[in-house]
Amino acid sequence: MIKIDAVGDVCPIPVVKTKNAIKELKGSGTVETLVDNEIAVQNLTKMANQKGYKVKSKKISDELYSVIMTVGEEQTEKEEQAPAAAESGGSIAVISSGFMGSGDDTLGAMLMKSFIFALTQQESLPEAVLFYNGGAKLTCEGSASLEDISYLAEHGVEILTCGTCLKHYGLSEKLKIGGVTNMYEIVERMSRAARIIKP
């Protein structure tokens, strides 16, 4: 176990010292950091949680706290899983509007409904369908495509709707199918996908 005395150090120095000590561990072991305030404990705990280290802290006195981090097997497991997930690129459908194409919106709405229906008829279904902006309305109460989208969900297609968009249209409580997503996940899913299908 490495002991770090960071009493009297202001943030971020306790974190910097602890990070350096963890590097010295070369993979596994324990680091105990002594600090003199609770905020430093919180910042150290935040780092440990983000890095997947086991962390315990205790208050020794009003001006002395101990934070113990254990770096070990759990963390290596987490690192190994990451690349596997990155390779799973199936196809993804992206619905960015309630209408298919631009011109006449009445026609566009009909085309979109039939696009989603046609999607259910494909031999190989997409891995996920992402709904955003006007597309977000399609997964909500009142949408003409709910039945088709339910079919997709029942057949293992992940249905994800942009939370920002739901909020914007006041539809957060009206979402009927699937989960809520955000820009980070949308970009990640799109860049991981082997193919993107967009009406």
Added chain:
Amino acid sequence: MSDIVFCKGGGCTAKLGAGVLSKVLEKLPRGEYDANLMVGYDSRDDAAVYKITEDIAVVQTLDFFPPMVEDPYTFGKIAAANALSDIYAMGADVITALNIVCFPEKMDMNILGRIMQGGAEKVIEAGGILAGGHSINDSDVKYGLSVNGIVSPKRILANNTAKQGDVLILTKKLGVGIVCTASRAGEASQDAMDEAVASMTALNKYASEICRKYNVNACTDVTGFGLMGHLHEMLSGRLSAHIISGSVPVIRRALDYADEFLLTAAAQRNRNFTEQYIEFNNIPFAVEEILFDPQTSGGLLISIGADEGEGLAEELRSAGMPASIIGEITAKDKNEIYVS
């Protein structure tokens, strides 16, 4: 010069936490009600506005803090830009300023000269007169300004008068707190530090002047409590807001430093105070940290009707500011701030 004593981690990271502060402020005795005090400490603003006539109100504010950069001249400019900012957040013009100085008698007086030179230059740029000041022999360096401004009472911008349906505009990048902290730990790149310094020394004067052409509903400057803290004040328990984190202007390298956990104590205090009001929708850790990052001389946070928002943001950008629309004001919801 003695570097170690000069810069210990200052700027707005040195601010008292909002939680601690509000406990004290709540207990202060209130004097007699005066209808001419248009904005005062009970409205959560950090400046006071007092109406003199139907056409003129005075705006009074002060701000000072310990150095957050090693160069005294740059520190002077930053401290002054930060103190002047409160006037601009109110939509007012700077008239006079007085120096506030704490300085160790034993330290090289040339350092103090450089600090005050930086400050004076910013007051001149603001169009104000530096008319004097007050100095104290202290163990640590602190510098700032007491500033007076004037504004028409009809044109005052308060920080708590946002309207449902408004969009929110931020005029400067977030992340200067993290970059300065990384710099102190010896881990910031020169580019990042240059960007942070340029941002901190920039006056909010230009943004404030452009705002006058539009029907801005509310305005505040983002400083020590971070974007989330100042937004929380703006919503004042009446409204909610939805922030699209990807559209918030940030110093890019600050995200890397946050991922390296070069975090300030002040950001964690901001998180402790504000987190209860926020629902984060699966936001990366570094982005969350940036939203709590205490800003020294940060930008204006402007609330304006959706119809005019893009026009204002565009004009601010054409004037060289990294302004963008970062979200919208909604009716009061279960949570106060939603970040996606």
